[in-house]
Every structure is written in structure tokens, then in C-alpha cells.
Amino acid sequence: MEEMKPQIMILGTFHMRYTPDIYRYDVNNLLNNRKQQEIREVVEKIKRFNPTKLAFEVVKEEEEALNKDYKQYLKGELELKVDEVHQYGFRVASELNHNQVYAVDWMKSVGNRGIGQVFDWAKSEQPVLYNYINDKYRSKKEYNSADRNLVELMKELNEESSVKKEHEMYMAVARIGSEDDYVGIDWLRWWYQRNLIIYSNLAKISNSPSDRTVLIIGAAHVHLVSQFLKESGMFDVVPAINYL
Numbered sequence: 001m002e003e004m005k006p007q008i009m010i011l012g013t014f015h016m017r018y019t020p021d022i023y024r025y026d027v028n029n030l031l032n033n034r035k036q037q038e039i040r041e042v043v044e045k046i047k048r049f050n051p052t053k054l055a056f057e058v059v060k061e062e063e064e065a066l067n068k069d070y071k072q073y074l075k076g077e078l079e080l081k082v083d084e085v086h087q088y089g090f091r092v093a094s095e096l097n098h099n100q101v102y103a104v105d106w107m108k109s110v111g112n113r114g115i116g117q118v119f120d121w122a123k124s125e126q127p128v129l130y131n132y133i134n135d136k137y138r139s140k141k142e143y144n145s146a147d148r149n150l151v152e153l154m155k156e157l158n159e160e161s162s163v164k165k166e167h168e169m170y171m172a173v174a175r176i177g178s179e180d181d182y183v184g185i186d187w188l189r190w191w192y193q194r195n196l197i198i199y200s201n202l203a204k205i206s207n208s209p210s211d212r213t214v215l216i217i218g219a220a221h222v223h224l225v226s227q228f229l230k231e232s233g234m235f236d237v238v239p240a241i242n243y244l
Contacts, residue, residue, distance in 0.1 A: 004209035008202060008229055009049050009238040012157045012219030017083045030082050038150035043091045045151075045243050051214040053205055054093045055102040056085045057221070060201060063103035070094075070101050089216050104201035104215065105194070112190045113183065121183045122176045129175060137169035151244070157219040158240040167223035195221055199228035206235065
């Protein structure tokens with residue numbers, strides 16, 4: 001008989017709030033009736049997985065504050081912010097009667113360059129590669145999400161081809177630099193460390209065969225966190241597209 005393993009579903013999303021990401025979506029009007037109905041549809045789809053735990057792209061040090069907000073929401077004392085943690089996560093967790101939610105992210109510096117510095121270096125020193133990355137991976141993300149159906153957008157972000165392409169860009173970033181200054185890798189070592197820590201934190205909370213954890217996180221993380229979970233041999237990783 002096959003051993004039962006904890007199941008983990010990673011839901012890749014765009015960030016509803018402002019973040020210093022490589023690219024962002026215009027998220028105006030997410031509180032209007034049409035957008036709220038689309039968010040509600042996504043919430044219902046996540047609930048079909050019947051998660052026992054909800055984890056978020058929130059740094060571990062803020063878990064107590066996160067749960068303080070969640071408890072306030074349960075009491076009807078918190079108005080949801082324009083934030084995927086609140087709009088998707090708090091709704092799913094509360095409607096499935098979860099007592100708490102989990103923070104699994106890490107954002108400390110390891111003395112590396114930031115992604116903005118990497119692109120600035122490439123723009124001046126490797127313009128051909130810079131333009132290739134910009135044209136192939138970055139510019140296509142600048143469409144206006146306010147004009148998109150959010151259910152369709154979430155499906156698109158979690159398609160296997162999209163997940164693969166998100167990670168592909170980081171392999172292009174690895175090529176930025178010279179033989180004595182690996183500029184892109186200087187940032188990528190931080191990116192890999194961050195995703196390994198997210199994996200480690202997820203593993204700690206998904207410790208029972210009956211656990212069904214949903215991680216709601218920026219779509220760029222899906223490839224690596226899924227890879228680390230699969231390679232551990234400890235978890236069944238369920239593609240979010242199966243439920244969207």
C-alpha cells in the first residue's frame with residue numbers, strides 16, 4: 001500500500017498590493033463588484049481542494065501579527081485590504097473554520113545585489129541580453145489586470161507553460177555578468193535561498209499525512225518551491241491548475 005503523504009498546492013498569483021517585484025500588474029478597482037465576484041470565484045475554487053492549512057508569502061517574523069489580523073477578521077473587526085493574503089487567504093481560511101494561518105517567507109539580505117542593480121548593470125554592460133530579457137519576459141507582463149477576468153488570469157499564471165516561463169527568465173538573469181563578476185548570480189543565490197527557506201517552512205507545518213496545505217504566493221516562486229517539495233520525496237505536490 002502506497003504511503004500517504006501530506007499534500008501541498010501552490011497557488012501562484014499576481015500581487016494585489018504594491019511590491020518591488022520585477023514586474024507588476026495594474027490592480028486598480030479590485031474592490032468593485034465585478035472584481036469582487038471574480039475573487040469570490042477563485043476563493044470557491046481553492047476551497048474545493050479542502051485545505052487544512054493556509055500559508056502565505058509573509059515573512060515568518062510577522063506570523064503573530066498576521067494571526068492577530070486574522071483573528072480580528074474572524075470577529076468581523078477587520079476590513080479586508082487589497083492584498084491576496086486577505087482577499088483570497090483570509091476568506092478561504094475563515095470559511096473552512098481554520099483557527100490560524102501561517103507565514104513562510106524570508107526576506108533578509110545576504111549582502112547581495114538587488115534585482116534592480118542587476119538589470120541596471122546589464123542595461124549598460126550587456127545591452128543585448130538586457131533587451132532580450134526585457135522583450136521576451138518582462139514587457140509582456142505590463143498589461144492591465146483591471147481589464148482581465150481574474151479567474152482567467154489566475155488560470156494563466158498557474159498553467160505549466162507559464163510556470164516554466166517564469167523560471168526561464170531567472171536562467172537568463174544567471175547569464176548577466178562577466179567572468180570575474182557574476183552579477184546575475186549574486187542576486188540569484190538570494191532568490192534560491194529564499195525559496196529553499198519557504199520550502200523548509202512549508203515542510204515544518206505540513207507534518208501530518210492528513211495535511212492539505214495551500215501556499216498562496218507570487219507566481220514566480222511556483223517552479224522552485226514545487227521542485228524542492230517534489231525532490232524531498234516527502235510530499236504530494238498538487239498543481240493548482242487542477243482546481244482552477
